Amino acid sequence: MRRLSLAAGASLAVFTLAAPLFLERGTLNDVWSLAFAVILASAWNILGGFAGQVSLGYSAFLGIGAYTTVLLSLKGMDPFLSLPIGALLAALFSLVIGLPAFRLRGPYFTIATIGVGEAVRVCASSVSFTGGSSGLRMPAGSFDFTRNYEAMVVLAILTVAVAALVKRSAFGQALAAIKQDIDAAEALGVNSTRFKLGAHALSAAVVALAGSLYAINFQYIAPGSVFDFRLSLSIVLMPIVGGVGTIAGPVLGALVFSTLQVKLLSIPALRDSYLFIYGALLIVVMLFEPKGILGLLRRVFTRRLRRFYADA
Amino acid sequence: MHDIAGVLVNSVISAALYATMAYGLAVIYGVMRIINLAHAGLMMLGAYATFSLFTRFGLDPFLSLLVVGPLFFLFGVVLYRLVVSRLPRSGATPSMESLLLLFGVWLVLQNLAYFIWTGDTQSILTAYTMKSVAVLGVRVGVPSLFVFAGSVLSLVFLNVVLKATYLGKAIRAVTQNRDAALLAGVDADSISAVAFGLGTAFAGVAGGMLSTLYAFTPDFGRSFLLKAFCIIVLGGMESVTGVAAGALVLAFLENGLSAWTTLPTSFQDAVSFTLLFVTLVAFPQGLPGLFARLRTAFR
Numbered sequence: 001m002r003r004l005s006l007a008a009g010a011s012l013a014v015f016t017l018a019a020p021l022f023l024e025r026g027t028l029n030d031v032w033s034l035a036f037a038v039i040l041a042s043a044w045n046i047l048g049g050f051a052g053q054v055s056l057g058y059s060a061f062l063g064i065g066a067y068t069t070v071l072l073s074l075k076g077m078d079p080f081l082s083l084p085i086g087a088l089l090a091a092l093f094s095l096v097i098g099l100p101a102f103r104l105r106g107p108y109f110t111i112a113t114i115g116v117g118e119a120v121r122v123c124a125s126s127v128s129f130t131g132g133s134s135g136l137r138m139p140a141g142s143f144d145f146t147r148n149y150e151a152m153v154v155l156a157i158l159t160v161a162v163a164a165l166v167k168r169s170a171f172g173q174a175l176a177a178i179k180q181d182i183d184a185a186e187a188l189g190v191n192s193t194r195f196k197l198g199a200h201a202l203s204a205a206v207v208a209l210a211g212s213l214y215a216i217n218f219q220y221i222a223p224g225s226v227f228d229f230r231l232s233l234s235i236v237l238m239p240i241v242g243g244v245g246t247i248a249g250p251v252l253g254a255l256v257f258s259t260l261q262v263k264l265l266s267i268p269a270l271r272d273s274y275l276f277i278y279g280a281l282l283i284v285v286m287l288f289e290p291k292g293i294l295g296l297l298r299r300v301f302t303r304r305l306r307r308f309y310a311d312a
Numbered sequence: 313m314h315d316i317a318g319v320l321v322n323s324v325i326s327a328a329l330y331a332t333m334a335y336g337l338a339v340i341y342g343v344m345r346i347i348n349l350a351h352a353g354l355m356m357l358g359a360y361a362t363f364s365l366f367t368r369f370g371l372d373p374f375l376s377l378l379v380v381g382p383l384f385f386l387f388g389v390v391l392y393r394l395v396v397s398r399l400p401r402s403g404a405t406p407s408m409e410s411l412l413l414l415f416g417v418w419l420v421l422q423n424l425a426y427f428i429w430t431g432d433t434q435s436i437l438t439a440y441t442m443k444s445v446a447v448l449g450v451r452v453g454v455p456s457l458f459v460f461a462g463s464v465l466s467l468v469f470l471n472v473v474l475k476a477t478y479l480g481k482a483i484r485a486v487t488q489n490r491d492a493a494l495l496a497g498v499d500a501d502s503i504s505a506v507a508f509g510l511g512t513a514f515a516g517v518a519g520g521m522l523s524t525l526y527a528f529t530p531d532f533g534r535s536f537l538l539k540a541f542c543i544i545v546l547g548g549m550e551s552v553t554g555v556a557a558g559a560l561v562l563a564f565l566e567n568g569l570s571a572w573t574t575l576p577t578s579f580q581d582a583v584s585f586t587l588l589f590v591t592l593v594a595f596p597q598g599l600p601g602l603f604a605r606l607r608t609a610f611r
Contacts, residue, residue, distance in 0.1 A: 279420035
C-alpha cells in the first residue's frame with residue numbers, strides 16, 4: 001500500500017513538473033495556485049495540526065518572505081537567491097514571537113497570534129522602507145513563469161514529504177504528545193517550548209519560501225495583499241477542513257479550497273463574499289466531523305468495507 | 313488636546329464604550345468558558361443594523377439601539393440553541409473547538425454582510441455628527457457624548473440585572489461554579505442561552521454606537537475585538553470592576569500616547585495588541601493578579 005502510494009505520488013510529481021510542455025497557461029496557473037495552497041496548508045499543519053497550536057498569524061511569515069525577496073531584488077540580487085534569506089528571517093521572527101507566545105496555551109495563544117499578525121500588517125503599512133500601504137513592485141525583467149512554476153511544485157512536494165517525515169520522527173511524536181496533553185508530555189521529559197519553537201520555525205520558513213515565490217509571480221506586493229487577515233485564515237481553514245494533523249488532510253483541504261476559489265471568484269455576486277462558504281464549512285466541520293473531509297471519507301470507506309465483509 | 317484634562321476626558325469617554333464591548337465577551341466567557349470570536353462580526357452587524365434602520369426608516373441611531381439590543385438578544389439565543397450548544401462543553405479552560413466554531417460564525421456573518429451591503433465604506437451622518445460641546449474645557453463631539461451616555465446606561469442596566477434579579481444571580485452562580493449551580497437547581501443550559509443572548513445584545517449595541525463614530529465596512533470590528541480581548545484579559549476575565557479598570561487603562565494609554573508622543577495614528581491600533589501580548593505573557597491573571605502579586609511582594 002505504502003509502496004503503491006509512493007509510486008503514484010512520484011508519477012504525479014513527474015507529470016506536474018513536465019506539464020508546462022503540453023498544458024496551457026490557464027491550467028498551469030491553477031496548478032500553481034494549488035501548489036501554493038498545499039505548501040501553506042501542510043506547513044501550518046506542522047505546528048497547528050501535529051502540535052495543536054492554532055496560529056492565526058501566518059500571513060506575517062508569508063509577508064516576510066515576499067518583502068525580503070522584493071527588497072533584495074530591488075538591490076540587484078537574483079530573486080531566487082533571496083529565497084533562503086527570507087526563510088531564515090521568517091524562522092528568526094517566529095522564534096521572537098514564539099518565545100513569549102508559547103507561554104500561552106490553547107485559545108490564548110490563538111488570540112495573541114491574531115494580535116501579532118495585525119501588528120505586523122500595521123507596521124508594514126506605516127514604515128517607509130516597505131513602500132508603506134502602496135506596496136512595492138519587483139524590478140522589471142525578473143519574471144519567468146516556468147521557473148516559478150517548477151519551483152512552486154517542487155516546494156509543494158518537498159513540504160508534504162517533510163511533513164510526512166516529521167510526523168513519523170521522534171520530533172513528530174513529541175509534538176503529538178504536546179497536542180494530547182502538554183502537562184503529561186512535560187512530565188515525561190518533553191521540553192515542550194523547544195519543540196513548539198522548532199515546529200514554528202520550520203513551518204514559518206516554508207511559508208516564507210512560498211511567500212517569496214508569490215512575490216516573484218505577481219511582481220507586486222502590498223501589506224493589503226501579503227499581510228491580509230483573509231490569507232491567515234485561509235491558511236488555517238484548509239488543513240482544518242481537510243483533516244487536521246494528517247498528511248493527506250491539508251492537501252485535500254488545499255485541493256477543495258483552490259478549486260472552490262476559482263469557481264466562486266468567477267461568480268460576480270460572490271466576489272467579496274466567497275469566504276462565506278469557508279465559514280459555513282468550518283462550522284459544519286467543527287459540529288459534525290472534527291477530523292475534516294478526510295475523517296468523513298474514512299468513515300464512509302470503513303462502513304462500506306464493513307458492509308462488504310458482512311455480506312460476504 | 314495636549315493637556316492632561318483633554319486626555320482624561322477623552323479616556324473616560326472611550327473607556328465607557330470599550331467596557332460595553334468587553335462586557336459582552338466577559339459574560340459569555342464567564343458562563344460558558346468560550347472565547348467568542350464572532351463578537352467582531354456581531355459588532356459589525358450591529359453597526360449595519362443601525363445603519364439600515366437609519367437609512368430605511370430615518371430612525372435616530374441612538375434610538376435604534378432600543379430595537380437593536382432586544383433583536384440581537386434573540387439572535388444570540390437562537391445562535392446558542394442552533395450552533396453553540398451542540399458543542400461538547402468547555403472544561404475549566406476554553407476549548408479550541410468552540411473558538412474555531414465561532415470563528416466560522418464570524419466568517420459567515422462577515423460575508424453575509426458583504427453580500428447584503430457590499431464592501432463599500434458606510435457611515436451615518438446625522439444633524440449632530442459634526443457638532444461639539446465643551447466638557448471641562450475640552451471640545452468633545454456630540455456623538456461621543458451620546459455614546460458615553462448610551463454606554464453608561466447599558467452598563468448600569470447590566471449591573472442591575474446581575475445584582476438584583478434571579479437571572480443575574482444565576483448567571484453569577486454559573487460563572488463561579490457550574491456544577492455547584494447545577495446542584496443548587498439552576499438550569500445552567502438556559503442560563504447559558506440567556507448569557508449568550510446578553511453578550512450578543514451588548515455586541516450589537518456597541519456596534520450600533522461605533523457606527524455613529526467611525527466609518528465601517530463588513531471587515532469592521534477586528535481591531536475592536538482585539539481591544540475587547542485586551543480589556544477582559546487586563547480585567548481578569550470575570551470581574552465586573554476589573555473590566556471597567558481594564559477599559560480605563562487601555563483608553564488612557566491610547567489617548568495619552570497619541571497626545572504626548574509623535575506616534576503616527578496608524579499605530580494606535582497596535583497599542584491594544586501590544587498591551588494584550590504583554591499582559592497575556594507577563595501577568596496572565598490580569599490586573600487583579602498583578603495587584604495580588606505586588607501585595608505579596610511588598611509585604
